[in-house]
Amino acid sequence: MSSFDEVFERIKLATNTRTQVELAEVLDIRQSSISDAKRRDSVPSDWFMKLFEKFGLNPDWLKKGVGPMYLRTEEDGYQPVEGPAAGRVFENPAKFGDPDARSAVVTIHSMQNLETSEDGEDTRRFSSVGKLSIPQSFAGATIQIFRVDASSMEPLIKKGAYVGLDTAQTNILSGEIYGVYVPYEGISIKRIFLDAANQRFILRSENPAHPEQYLPMDRCTEDVVGRVVWNLQTM
Structure with missing residues (x-):
């Protein structure tokens, strides 16, 4: 798995967040939890589950930067989208959770x-x-x-x-x-x-x-x- 900083940057890109405060709100955790994870250089597994459930984000893409950014199944309706090219800003993924987006x-x-x-x-x-x-x-x-x-x-x-x-x-x-x-x-x-x-x-x-x-x-x-x-x- 990539380092904390690499995973953290992909999470920020995919969730359109810029700071630890904004990301803490998205993950519904304390900001101190992010600081603790950074110090351990390890991303908690429950973050990946929350990001999948909330945005349909692919855990493998978050961990390794490979595969589609989003997953799709017949039941959940997530839309697979390839990761954005380097330096490009990706569309806010929160929209993919809307009923009109599924x-x-x-x-x-x-x-x-x-x-x-x-x-x-x-x-x-x-x-x-x-x-x-x-x-x-x-x-x-x-x-x-x-x-x-x-x-x-x-x-x-x-x-x-x-x-x-x-x-x-x-x-x-x-x-x-x-x-x-x-x-x-x-x-x-x-x-x-x-x-x-x-x-x-x-x-x-x-x-x-x-x-x-x-x-x-x-x-x-x-x-x-x-x-x-x-x-x-x-x-």
Whole structure:
């Protein structure tokens, strides 16, 4: 293993710290512990574990300066990055711990490819049409992802876009966008407004070429699949 000073310099580089005080805060230890380690010319093993758990730093890179600076596994989502060239400042690694910096692979569903039972009844089952890598913060147990196959919400949501529906959000907030089930057709993305006088909800498209549709109030709980919480598309 390299000397304390060599390891210490790599730790400072990777954590974007400059002083013992700053590094002590990162490691959640006393500054005197760093002075003690320097005097012994030995880096405590628990430092490597903390740096791995907090930033995904590769212990071998810290100890020897070889291999990727970061590690990656299917479970932790750490991104391997080769060590920076000498004299270059590396990006703050703390960002790699953010949910938006880690990805999750999710299933994409078709909006219209429905399966039916033997007696012809609509089963409301949507087939998988692929996989998509998205930020972890966009995924979740209640998020169902669909590929938009219609132009009714253009230009806001384009045909071919991916939308995330939060199936836990089915209570209507007037003016918000939801995925609504249309019998024997599939999921339709619409902006919903309350029409209390007629005991119904108005389903509106962004595209003026598509007419309004209506959803009876007593069908709301059954037919609203979820609220659109994100949209991924090309410009």
